[in-house]
Amino acid sequence: MSSFAADFLLRPLAQRQLGTELSASREAAVLLAILDKPEPTILLTRRTQTLRSHGGQIALPGGRVDDTDPNHTYAALREAWEEVGLPPEDVTPLGELNPFYTVSRYRITPIVGLAPADFPWQLSADEVDAVFEVPLAVVLNLNSYHQLQINRHGQPHTVYFMPWQGWFIWGATAGMFHDLALHMA
Template sequence: MSLAERLRTALAVDHSPLLLPGDHFEFDPAVRGNPAAVLIAITDRTAPGVILTQRTETLRSHAGQVAFPGGRIDPEDDGPIGAALREANEEIALPPAAVQVVGTTDSYRTVTNYLVTPVIGVVPPDLQLTPSEAEVASVFEVPLDFLLDSANQREQVTEFLGRERRYYEILWQDRRIWGATAAMLVNLSRRLRWAA
């Protein structure tokens, strides 16, 4: 079974209440979030990896953070998949034709009220990716097994706007993957475990 087929099987498993819905659990589902999408690009190799970006320090929001390529869904996009592919092309020069789209997975609502749809795609290994100087400081790959290992997914607690906030972080080499990016990886790892 190919990597794409294994991922499709995992995405087909029924939703579980153990998935993380968002940065705050008290969100009213009737309140619409701003639609956004990210690309979880998984490299098709014996030991698959996930392509991530380090955002530049000059951005107004989330400066310096590790993220998936992605952003707001524009009216001219063909839904979340179109937005994720467009953003990945703009941010890291990942050609849309190089992505074998597997599908979308569970949306995640951020503290800034974006409703983010992760798009799962399989890409060839060792693509020549070029970060957009305005947005992306670097592009790197982290082993999928490392990211999906629950032992590496650490739950943290902090105070935010006078309230306790829980979030996940994953530390890999000198990188700190946390917040919505880590939460979406936690959700993906739970889906893959249920499908095993």
């Protein structure tokens, strides 16, 4: 087990609510896959432009929790397998972060997992058109984030974003990254 994994497992998760709880009616789970390298990275995807919602956006592998999924971890691992070909049995779940509520009425549970660095990507052409990695050190550095204050339904909210080598990571993904950085601080 990497030192990050041991460190993550030893730290209690602070109870914070992220995003906006707008009577979330749909459950989702994403895999925050930390690739086990000497300098760990986090796996990200770019959703295909043809998707009905969030096309072209940067995301963590994941999606809606199905009725047949026994829990959020199972759903996140299933989705990572479907989207990028990451075998569920190769991922060591480390824990979960606080739920993140989206304006589209999802309650997303981020599952943190340690994954091998050398598996061959097998992208689902219907869902993902690119994968890339961001160094964990960048994600954990709170100075990597910029924020924008917006009003949503008359309430002020902070939206985080971070540019990385030509990629624009924002919204729920950047918010969950920011939560991870706060968790590890």
